[in-house]
């Protein structure tokens with residue numbers, strides 16, 4: 054396999070970069086060690102499009118966050134990804150914390166964050182009636198929003214593949230060598246040659262850089278745990294509600310998700326194992342306790358799932374986006390910790406710019422800027438549903454009853470460009486299995502449909518690739 | 530729009546019994562809507578025996594029990610649509626459903642019977658810490674894989690929760706060659722039927738660990754093991770009692786929740802304890818003309834009781850359609866002192882039949898006196914040797930007794946330790 058550019062990592066950063074590169078006259082592939090896109094940090098984070106007042110003035114983080122947040126609404130629109138401009142609040146519970154709010158305000162203004170203001174207790178409680186009476190004031194950031202990080206990544210990958218990029222799944226890059234002025238990537242799928250490499254491997258971007266002898270990147274793995282509550286709790290917060298950091302640590306957030314659930318978290322724990330995304334009883338207890346400070350009536354009995362994500366904290370405290378000192382055809386996009394999701398559209402814009410300049414690339418004469426919205430039966434009117442079923446009967450068969458997902462939507466998800474190959478992939482693309490019963494009813498049906506559409510026996514279908522098999526041999 | 534006298538939502542044992550009863554009482558236009566591809570409900574995957582001891586006086590398997598009703602249904606002119614999912618019930622009893630042969634269906638009903646059954650509580654509701662590995666599933670899902678699809682969902686198994694489905698799956702997996710290492714139950718007693726504990730665990734030497742829970746799951750791709758720990762009287766894990774058990778499968782049998790999304794959207798009042806609708810003695814909900822029966826009303830352990838309850842609902846629906854459902858003010862019911870809930874929650878004083886009050890107790894009770902009172906009046910008093918949360922109980926009130934109670938008074942079912 055031979056490409057002009059190989060992007061290593063199919064997280065939100067890699068996928069948006071690949072999408073930008075797919076518009077250029079260049080052969081591009083995106084490789085990921087997993088069976089799907091968005092399997093790393095991108096699938097487990099707070100999903101906030103931050104205003105941009107957090108990062109220190111003058112950093113890449115600050116600049117790309119503000120720009121990314123500006124680009125996000127239009128990118129989401131082009132890719133038909135749910136995005137909501139719900140705004141965020143940083144709550145202060147004491148005069149000392151109010152001082153911090155003013156510091157954030159000043160920093161935000163300097164970073165160029167639009168629509169930022171300091172509001173008093175009454176305003177907060179009017180906006181968020183479930184917030185604790187103890188609040189004294191808050192920082193309101195009206196440009197902040199929420200987005201579904203994996204839908205954004207899936208849509209970006211789909212759009213990139215439509216424009217000619219390739220997605221190489223189950224392709225773990227194990228070593229990189231140079232031969233005749235080209236990179237040879239030794240992967241679990243065999244050798245791949247590339248003129249250029251983009252290292253967007255998230256928490257592993259330091260390991261990937263080391264493969265070409267670049268040991269300038271040093272990342273600390275820091276775990277964050279979350280609870281996701283049922284939609285019936287979604288009413289408890291409209292804005293994203295942050296806390297001020299204090300002696301006790303950074304504080305946790307309470308936020309609605311674009312699907313209308315309530316998300317609380319994260320905890321923060323430095324860990325040695327980068328793959329350790331297990332949730333812990335202590336971590337989960339911690340976030341509930343903390344979140345109750347903001348919204349005292351929270352009740353985790355409404356929890357439908359818990360999960361953890363891994364921060365890739367760079368010791369330099371800023372994003373690293375530069376061609377490597379060791380090889381100027383190797384671009385590091387590393388240390389993309391929070392606000393990496395918010396910044397991702399701007400990172401992609403910046404990277405495409407760097408490539409255009411470096412390799413003198415031109416735009417394709419024709420490409421598709423948009424990605425059509427997938428069919429969403431649950432959001433349709435009666436007449437739309439009728440027309441849809443008349444066109445294709447598979448939309449008349451409900452598979453997931455909690456979320457009202459039809460067989461047609463699942464089949465679409467499997468056959469989409471860079472489509473689903475496993476149960477979790479179907480779930481992320483359609484929401485089948487994401488509801489109250491968490492796949493209790495439809496899980497086995499989804500396995501059946503995957504097996505049928507991919508033409509393999511049911512016991513070859515996995516939950517999320519690799520050895521995550523669901524079924525063993527046939528019964529006696 | 531189609532017109533029917535009675536629309537039955539769900540074609541499990543509850544829906545079928547209700548439809549048959551209404552048919553018997555002279556209702557002509559009846560339709561059963563079922564989302565699965567056959568009638569029978571959850572019974573279709575319960576291939577073990579133990580059904581029908583009360584109702585038919587013989588031991589049948591789930592499909593056999595269901596089969597008797599399916600045959601009767603198809604021998605009448607009751608219409609059946611399978612593969613048809615009900616999406617919505619409106620305030621004026623219009624049912625919207627969808628399938629892949631009619632597309633969208635709207636049906637105006639005179640009366641509706643809700644018989645959607647229940648679903649299993651998922652892992653999230655428990656918030657067990659640990660990995661997201663494959664191999665964690667509800668016992669009912671595992672049952673479907675084994676009995677319907679013919680695949681083994683695991684080889685070494687730990688079961689959390691000693692509900693009946695978990696117990697039955699412990700035996701099933703063992704018979705299929707898997708090793709069931711333990712059944713862990715959070716409470717100091719099992720939530721399952723005694724006969725299932727004997728026949729499914731003890732006969733196979735499977736340990737039942739009471740006051741024990743799973744605190745963490747391990748394994749990145751497929752499950753590799755679980756950590757279990759004993760719990761104290763507040764059900765909190767006791768530090769230091771953790772034990773690692775290697776296994777590739779964790780089955781959850783931690784309770785069933787009535788499937789009441791449709792009921793909720795229709796604005797029907799639910800009982801916070803049963804999670805099912807509040808009903809009267811004919812199982813009519815707070816929404817006129819809408820009845821509920823089977824697991825959607827209260828989680829049953831014996832299908833025989835489901836059948837009995839559903840015939841009441843079918844009969845009530847028939848009376849409602851014919852305008853014969855008498856009214857003369859209602860009395861309410863309430864459980865106290867260990868009695869968690871009562872179904873029905875309301876009884877019409879015009880009832881023409883003796884009324885069975887179904888209930889469950891909240892913990893194991895031994896040698897207690899069960900009393901039924903209304904104000905100062907003791908309506909009934911009964912000695913009970915043992916009652917467990919796993920078994921549904923009932924007491925019968927005579928129609929004459931109900932008739933003489935004041936309007937809006939409350940009947941209290943309570944226990945007293947001897």
Ligand SMILES: Cc1cc2nc3c(=O)[nH]c(=O)nc-3n(C[C@H](O)[C@H](O)[C@H](O)COP(=O)(O)OP(=O)(O)OC[C@H]3O[C@@H](n4cnc5c(N)ncnc54)[C@H](O)[C@@H]3O)c2cc1C
Pocket residue numbers: 061062063064065066067068084085086087090091092093094095096097098099100101102103224225226227253254255256257258261276277278319362363364365389390391392393394395396
């Ligand atoms: C707890 C937490 C909360 C956060 N909250 C927010 C937030 O609210 N807002 C926000 O803007 N940002 C947030 N972030 C940050 C954001 O999630 C990340 O910046 C973003 O997801 C990073 O995307 P990525 O594509 O760089 O990394 P990833 O999504 O991790 O993608 C990297 C990919 O590289 C692949 N890979 C690694 N090694 C190899 C290899 N050898 N071969 C092939 N493929 C490989 C991985 O499989 C992975 O898919 C949060 C982060 C965390 C951890």
Ligand SMILES: Cc1cc2nc3c(=O)[nH]c(=O)nc-3n(C[C@H](O)[C@H](O)[C@H](O)COP(=O)(O)OP(=O)(O)OC[C@H]3O[C@@H](n4cnc5c(N)ncnc54)[C@H](O)[C@@H]3O)c2cc1C
Pocket residue numbers: 538539540541542543544562563564565569570571572575578579580581613614615616644645646647669672693694697788791822823824825828829830831832833835
């Ligand atoms: C695994 C298991 C083991 C059991 N073991 C025993 C036993 O050994 N002995 C015994 O006597 N009892 C046993 N029981 C109890 C008994 O079988 C059940 O209580 C009984 O099946 C409940 O009947 P039902 O009709 O209320 O619900 P179900 O059988 O669940 O039927 C409900 C039906 O409604 C349909 N439905 C739901 N929503 C919709 C919708 N929106 N539109 C259309 N259709 C819908 C469902 O597909 C289903 O077919 C067991 C129960 C379970 C779950």
